[in-house]
Amino acid sequence: MSRFEKADTTYSFPEMEERILEFWEREDVFAKSLVRPAPNGNYVFYEGPPTANALPHPGHVLTRVIKDLFPRYKTMRGYHVARKAGWDTHGLPVEIEVEKELGFTSKDDIEKFGIAEFNRRCLDSVRRYEKEWRRISNRIGFWLNYEEAYFTYTNEYLETVWWLLRQIWDKGLIYEGHKIVPYCYRCGTPLSSHEVAQNYKDTKDPSIYIKFRIKSDMRRFGTELAEGKTYFLVWTTTPWTLLSNVALAVNPKAEYVAVFHAGEHLILARDLLEATGLDEEPVVASMRGADLESIKYEPLYTFIPVEKPAHYVVTGGFVTLEDGTGIVHIAPAFGEDDYQVGIENDLPFVCAVDERGNIVPEVTDWAGKNMKDADSEILNDLKERGLLFRSATYTHAYPFCWRCDSPLMYYAFPSWFIRTTSVRDELLANNEQINWVPEHIGTGRFGQWLEGVVDWALSRNRYWGTPLPIWQCASCGELHCIGSYVELQELAGFEADDLYDQEKFNPHRPFVDSLTWKCAECGGEMRRVPHVIDCWFDSGAMPFAQHHYPFEHKDKIDSGAQFPADFISEAVDQTRGWFYTLHAIATMVKDSPAYKNCLVLGLIQDEKGHKMSKSTGNVADPWKVIDRQGADAFRWYFLSATAPWVGTRYSETAVVNSLQKFLIPLWNVYSFFVIYANIDDFDPASDAKPWSEREQLDRWIRIKYNRLVQSVIENLDKYRVTEAARSIENFLDLLSNWYVRRTRRRFWQGEKNDSKWNGYHTLYEILVGFSRLISPFTPFLAEQLHQKLVRPFYPDAPISVHLSDYPEPDASVSEPDLEEGMDAALRVVKLGHAARNLSKIKVRQPLRGIILVTNDRQLPAVLEEYCGIIKDELNIKSVDWAEDAKDYVDVQIKPNFALLGPRLGRQTREVQQLLASSPATELVAQLSETGHVVLNTSEGEVTLDPQDLDIRIIEKEGTAAQRDGNLLLVLDLEITPELREEGLSREFINRVQNLRKTLQLDYEQRIEVKFSVGEPVRSAVLKHADTIAAETLAIDFGEDADLADEQPNVYTAAIEALEVLIKLVPVKGA
């Protein structure tokens, strides 16, 4: 009868995991973990909502592994971790996905198709991907509360977003302005930077130099310039923007000159004289850019009247001297820099081109023409007026629309902004309260971003998103921001039975666009502005919106129960995404950080170190590895391989490595335990001896285990995942390769004695504790151990390992002598194996002994109790300490640099040389006689005390010796006839054991053995017959000279080129 379920060594981890998933589902384990007693209160985790517009890739799996680790850990440590799932459902990425499906190329297609239906398709798409995300999240054991997941498109969520916007509105932080965006006039849509980056092409544009005639008095720069024939020379590649020119910009620090050319004076940067071919002309004046500020010039065109002062020189650091003339023409409608300059100098906003790329009617000469087509006509006009200095063509990289290949234009769109610049100080102050892991993100990437924060461009000219809740009066321009559905209903007076059922009331476009009311000021019609908002605002609103705050669950936020978060974690690309929007909204609305600890993950790269992306097609499918190696292997790889914030090169081989390093050895230890516990019918619930009565090795592994618990908790509390995982690996190595290895013999003993029972109890307790310790890391294998080791014996135990308490370190577990001694023994054994290797004498051959040499006076006493283990492990008869070290070692003396360096300074090097050139033995003799060493240096005598010297022992040439620091081990290589016979008998045992294994005999199967072999093996085997019989479980053992290899049950083997015949017959019923 077996108490423990057999643990095959040919085991499929993925299959085991599938069974455990079923078990979790059947028993509803996650739900049960949520209602566990939580004496330590809440640990708040925010799930950063994935945008459900594509399949998850390995990077997402990493994020989800980390996001699972801490909630599991904290739950087991007595916290309640609510962890609502969430999905980011709005936004351009989703729209593009649907546009692709429907084969759309422009916004017109969407409007023809119908916004309502288009939005419905967006929702369908999101739902579809959400299923895939749930499937993989579930498979890797990422526990989240999907039952109560938040979706950013729901009425509840959206209402909170409106409420938040209203709070920000009430603070006067929302305004309308212009945003320069890359824009395709054919598709009628702005493009995101990602789209722009897809289609840069080399293109030919006009390269023209134009003269702007100066109106101001230039006399102060020289009398020659007073005559009115002085011009600014300006370069541009977009003649059509000249229609919208309102200023010229110079670099205030650069040097400008006026040159005389063809009867006129031209002003440009000195550095660009040669590039414009004016370097031969006489320079009549020179000035700083700053001197030119405010100088007025005649506008080239006056089709559009300006309502503010314009057409003068401004200064700006962005003006470079790399090409052109060092004087830049400014058209605020058509460039980011230009727009900023316009704001800073309060310039008028002139826009001579409409949204379709055509010249506006006011420009009577070219009204209705496409801007590009107007280029040449404008050129001709300037030429006729004598204002064109030179024209050529110019080849440069320029972005084109990735859909229709039209050249993009940078166009100033009316947009709504949040004035985040006015809360910059608060953003920075709240950032101080966040613990960033790694630290540099907080001060670097994130902190610097906050310092240079710009106003948040909030609106988007799109369809599938949270509508901007701002209504404007068509007559007087009065604005109103809506903060709740009730308010909207009162104003707009629509019918809805249920404001939270989208069948009855859908706050999305197009319905919301139809709601209007009379302006309170003038009686005009209040209409909604047409925009939706940036979907990043949605995700940043999740701390509040996931609870429909403040309309419901007001207390969760106000009491601090679910705000701010204790922990969030996403990849580094979220720095300016979710990390920022969470922070900005929380700061503006609550003047608080939104999260206390933020673990920033590196990006997962492909095998060549490049970011995985859909467009390059190097995205690995995580399912392959999960199906083949299992989720635990995947998880362990991410958690142990490298620091999570360092980008990791991902490959299946790497996952296999981590499987072999951790999961397989652990499985083997478990399987070993099960084999012997079943043979001996071990009952874990039986009485265990107190630790004080157990063996050294048992107490030692418990000490190491206790240290492990301490280390894992310390590291996890600091969010140091890799360190925690590595300490687990190191412990497993000690458990498997020292504790189990050294304990095996105890389990092999035939009778059931205390020593054996102590071993079972110890290994059992360690394995059970270990399973809890690793359960946040590898939840499946941990569960397997719990189910097989604990549940059958302790009916009252939690039904899942994830419902048990996390191990706590036990301060009373400490035996410094034991720990030091065993560690030293390990060190000696390592040296012994190394020495045996050098001597090429295998461990099976017993040797007389080892001689240890050290100048550590404590070591012999420390090691005394552990000589038995050393002898056994190294297969030697004695461990001796050398009385006279000189026979085995030489001495090497070096300065103790850490002490002598600061004291001697420059002399250090000379002392080093003197020590190296003096015979070490003499120095040692001097030291033992006088207590110090005196050296004659060029700068006088130097006296060195023992602590100033680093005395090392080194092995003499030609001995089978190995050294580790100041411990040297010498192997006695002489093999006496007795040792030789013993060695041969062990060879024989090995052959029989190999046979047992080949024949797949049960571990306890008794056998009958006959053998036939020549000398010298024969007499060795006969001499040690009793031992051989005992070791191989042979109840009948003897020589049979008549064996022949054709006979049944007779096998051949070889010992040192000598053929051995062995007849092996299992004994029935024994």
Add this chain to the structure above:
RNA sequence: GGGUCGUUAGCUCAGGUGGUUAGAGCGCAUCCCUGAUAAGGAUGAGGUCCCUGGUUCGAGUCCAGGACGACCCA
């Protein structure tokens, strides 16, 4: 163009506050162990610690400049 991180063995990565023998795992070679082992152990080969300069008695480590790579932002 600005910012952040990185560059250490064939590969993947460790190397608080500077201290003279730079480590681990994988891979390779040789050997050992195996009555838990798809395992494990040992030894070996394999390093201009990206380059240049500086600080220092002493630099993989600190400073400056540069090269290359990745990412973010213009």
